[in-house]
Amino acid sequence: MNKYRLFIDPEKEEMWINKIQQDGYRLVSNTLDFIYTFEETDEKYITRTDYQNHMSKEKYDEYLNIHEEFGWEHIRGGRFGMTQQIWSKIEDGNDKLFSDRDSKINFYKRQMNFTGSLAFLFLIYSFIFEPVTGNNLFLTSGLWDMQGTEFWRAFLFELPFAIMRFLPAILFPIAAVLFFVSYYKSDQAKKALEKEK
Structure with missing residues (x-):
């Protein structure tokens, strides 16, 4: 299922994605900042957006590895700081990213x-x-x-x-x-x- 929406506020974007996920879907991709692709699932997923500045390849790999060790799946983002990082995982009560604020x-x-x-x-x-x-x-x-x-x-x-x-x-x-x-x-x-x- 594709949904089309453009957000200025990252908190509203997170809330919108997570509201859709509460209905039995999970975000699998985000293309061009406004095309969101969801698929049906029996699990409850949580998604967080993260905004980082430009990182070296080594720092970016470390950033990815740290989050993936805690169960986060990287949906979208890059090391050049042009787009947001989108992370998703099955809800387990530990649903905050390290650099949220x-x-x-x-x-x-x-x-x-x-x-x-x-x-x-x-x-x-x-x-x-x-x-x-x-x-x-x-x-x-x-x-x-x-x-x-x-x-x-x-x-x-x-x-x-x-x-x-x-x-x-x-x-x-x-x-x-x-x-x-x-x-x-x-x-x-x-x-x-x-x-x-």
């Missing part, structure tokens, strides 16, 4: 860097290099003077280019909001970690 902080930091960089690039493009106004959204000369089929042909041809010119102005506030959400969640995770110590 630290990994959430790492995740939110990477998300802050990514969304902050995107917001900055969209801001520069939208308001400095290519300010979008009604005059430069559609660049086909004489478009608004055309009539009938000629107008619609030119308009529909130009529309994708107009959307691409306007898209950074729309994406800037979205990226900015995601940056502040990541900042807030990172701060909350740090406070929770300090309370645990």
